[in-house]
Amino acid sequence: MLNDADLDALLAGRHADPFSRLGLHADDAGRLWVRVLLPGAADVTLLDAGSGKRIVELEHRRGGFFEAQVPRRKHRFDYRLAVHWAGGGEGVYADPYNFYPQLGDDELQAFAEGRNFRPWLSLGAHVVQYGDVRGVRFATWAPNARRVSVVGNFNNWDGRRHPMRLRHQAGVWEIFVPHAAEGDLYKFEIVAGNGALLPLKADPYARRAQLRPDTASIVTALPEPTPLPRQRERANQRQAPISVYEVHAGSWRRGVSGEFPTWDELAEHLPGYVADLGFTHVQLMPISEHPFDGSWGYQTLGLYAPSARFGPPEGFARFVKAVHDQGLGLLLDWVPAHFPADAHGLAEFDGTRLYEYADPREGFHRDWNTLIYNFGRTEVREFLIGSATYWIERWGVDGLRVDAVASMLYRDYSRPEGQWIPNVRGGRENLEAISLLREMNEHVGEIEGAITVAEESTSFPGVSAPTYAGGLGFHYKWNMGWMNDTLRYMAEDPINRRWHHDKMTFGLIYAFSENFMLPISHDEVVHGKGSMLSKMPGDDWQKFANLRAYYGFMWGHPGKKLLFMGQEFAQRNEWNQAEALPWGLLEDDRHAGVQRLVRDLNKLYREHSALHRLDxxxxxxxxxxxxxxxxxxxxxxxxxxxxxxxxxxxxxxxxxxxxxxxxxxxxxxxxxxxxxxxxxxxxxxxxxxxxxxxxxxxxxxxxxxxxxxxxxxxxxxxxxxxxxx
CATH class of the missing domain: 2.60.40.1180 (Golgi alpha-mannosidase II)
Structure with a gap:
């Protein structure tokens, strides 16, 4: 029989190795014992898996712990547990503690050494089948935890039911839960090294999550590999015309429900609209799962999960196909710079600062009250790079626009003197982040046709240069300097523009130092900055004329193009993420005229190679x-x-x-x-x-x-x- 110390530890949820005690085990005399922990069970009977015959009824010692010596058996065998529950109901179950370790030593070793850049194949929740038993394999990285259990609607959210096995060489905890299924809700219950029970944690590798304010992860199938259509590979090249329509999916149009549109509603209208206007790509602001609508997705906690705001993940797959069917490319905003500190997320995931830098001078973002990933930590790098390859390989998107790159590159970004830590060379560059971005771009670069775009606002050299030449390896870089200079010029009264002429010409001094994209993004039409139309001086006629002239200047200027939704028809008010675009403005011919202009500029840009081939x-x-x-x-x-x-x-x-x-x-x-x-x-x-x-x-x-x-x-x-x- 199990000794009282082990039993106490199991019932208290602090046993270091539950697999060594639960399930089928031989004692020193060679006798087989079966032990199960099933809080809420009234009685448990051991059955032979093959014949279904009763072998022995287990004795209930206390707290839902049952055990029995197995008669007439000397070797391991497959069995089932017939359970009657105290609250009513019964069932026959496979025992999770009768299954061998789930993950191979080689893949765990690769993960520990930083060689597994598709960690989503190992970690997270995966539906698997062993013989006639179908269930879910759960795995998470929590090297400093004392105990990790998976909890969910399949075990009444009871952390005593499914404590996981620690694979010490990688700090990974794993378990196969028989009869768990796709659609089940789950989280991880973690006891920190100091014995503290942490708030329930969502799965960092979850591929689906509940709609906020609920925060559980949801078991879902791994998408099949989805290669880019061959024509998309050509359309993403530097010599191609690239004109991007940036979209906040939640406010382009409202759904039938009056709130967020579904992926199918977006698929029905958005790709056709964008194609009709002659854009070549759609870029979605972050659609990975995030807790706060007001962050627009830039404070994400689900780097592998399409947001539940728009329906289940399979709807996103149909949306991607609809975009490609219109001959368009799809770029996703991707945020590897920081994450919010919500208790159910990555913050102090195993009771230690695991995903984030430990020192707040490195790990806390002062501007956004968020936490900064530990870019030098092997497993964090794999988590981030894995996310990048996941969206491209498994969803078939054309590429990623990487947010807030400047904040990653510099340790003193938005920090006063004394509030940042120099790198090992005494400089301000974040060498770990630079290395991470290069490695990420190299892995994305191995995927035929895929591209990355950097939102980088400084003069850091070689952002879009190849890594073998010392660059960061992005395919394109947003030209923030061009955007700021030219918008300042356009805001001047025309009578004063003679004094600011250089703002329109200065960009040509450095225009070919990078592969630039000219961005008029969401950032230019929020937080009191006004819409593009409202930035223009003069009366209404002059505002529209100025805006049309500026768009012409932009489309004629070297560099790929990006325009945020609503600006193609001269939205009058700045963008509000809580409202749909003011489509009624198109009834006014002045606004419809700007839309017609954008359509014709895109047509001209695409049809005349001189306007794009040597951008x-x-x-x-x-x-x-x-x-x-x-x-x-x-x-x-x-x-x-x-x-x-x-x-x-x-x-x-x-x-x-x-x-x-x-x-x-x-x-x-x-x-x-x-x-x-x-x-x-x-x-x-x-x-x-x-x-x-x-x-x-x-x-x-x-x-x-x-x-x-x-x-x-x-x-x-x-x-x-x-x-x-």
Whole structure:
């Protein structure tokens, strides 16, 4: 019989190795004993698994602990437990303590050594079957815990029922729970090393979770590998046109329920809308599970789980397919920089600062009141890199936009002197985070066609350079400097713009130092910053004209494009995540005109290789007029490297200029106006250069330092595109 000390430890939930006592065991004399801990059971009978015959009834000692010596058996055998419950009901069950260790020594060794970058294949909850027994394998990393149990609706949330086996070489706890099934709720009950019982913890590797405010993890199937469609691989390359429509899924439109739309509701409307406007990609703000709506998903606790706000995960799979069916790519916002300190999450997961840095000068984010991942810890790195590969490999998304990279790169990010710890070299760079990002990008780079985009706001060198060249390995970097400079310029009254001319030209000094994406994101239209339309000076006519001219400038400028939802039809108020976009504005032709312009800009951008093929190379751009600050005019040539060209001209004052001489490159006899943001079709004054078949003939009249020119009408507050005939 089990000694009282072991029994007391089991009943108190503090036994260090429950598998050594529960289940089927031989004593020193070679006799077999079976022991089970089933609080709430009235009686338990041991059955032969093959024949179903009764072997022996177990004796109830106390607290739901039953045991018996097995008669006439000398070797291990498969058995079942027939249980009558005190509250009524009965059943026949396989015993979780009659199963061997679940995870192989090799995979655990790889995890401990930092060689397992798909840890989601081992950890978390996985439906498995052994013979005729179907159940769920649970595993979690908690190396400093004294005891870990999985609790859920399958065991009445009782931590005594399923204490897990510790695999010491990796600090991983595991158990196979027979008869647990897909759809079951679960958490981990953890006793810290000091004996304290922690709040129930959600599974860091959960692939599905309850809708907030509930926080349990949900057993769900592992998605099948989903490779990118072949055409998507080509569409994500640097030479391709990439124009991204950024979406907050919860507020693009409201669902039929009046709250969050389902994935199927989004799939029905969003991809078709984005494709009709000519964008090439959809980018979703974080849709991984998060507790607080107001964080917009950027304070995530479920790096492997699509949010329950939009329905079950299989709906997300249908949404991804709908996006690809429209010929679009899908990018997801991904947040490896920090996580919230909610008690059910990663914070002090096993009673120690496991996922986060221990010292708050490294591990606490002052701006967001969140915790910072310990980027140097082997298992944390695998957790993060595994999440990146999971979304791409298992859901088939095209890539990730990585949030808050700047906060990861610098140890003194938003910290005053004395509140940060230098690196081992005495510098301010976070060497562990830099190493993590490089390693993540290398693993993503192994997936054919997948891309990563960095939101990085500093001048850190080589963000989009390959890791073998010393870079971070991202495919693209958001050009935050360009965005800030040009928006400051546009906010100026046109009469003052002559004094700020360099804000529009400065970006070309460094435009080809990275593979840049030009972002007008959600961050520019919240927190009192106003909408894009409200940033523009002047009366209503001038606001719309300024905005149209700016969009033309942006689409003609080197760099991939990103526009946040609602700005394509000139939303008047800043974005509010609690409300749907004001679609009724499209009944006003001024707003509909801006939408038509964005559609045509995307069409022009995609159809003319000169506007995208050499976005990241100096050979794709040449100034015609960069210094006409007096008239606030900018003009340049875009090239594709094969002889194709597009000329872009911007007039950023409300003064129309008829008969304007524009210097043009050699080798073309006539040019025609391809797009004019002042067209009446978009809501402008309709001053322009016509669409005559003969176009605008090239004259042997010098202008802008060139021997040839064309004479154009330059509308007020407008951007024009010209292509050769």
């Amino acid at each position: 990241s190379e100096p050979g794709g751009f040449e100034w015609i007029s960069a210094h006409d600050a007096e008239h606030s005019i900018f003009a340049w040539v875009r090239r594709d490297g094969t002889g194709r060209m597009v000329i872009v001209v911007c007039n950023m004052t409300p003064v129309p200029r008829e008969g304007y001489s524009l210097g043009v490159p050699d080798g073309v006899t006539a040019w025609k106006e391809a797009l004019n943001t002042d067209s009446a079709y978009y809501g402008g004054s309709n001053m322009g250069n016509g669409v005559a078949a003969a176009g605008l003939p090239v004259q042997a009249q010098p202008a802008h330092g060139r021997r040839l020119s064309i004479t154009i009408n330059l509308p007020p507050l407008a951007t024009l595109f010209f292509v050769p005939i």
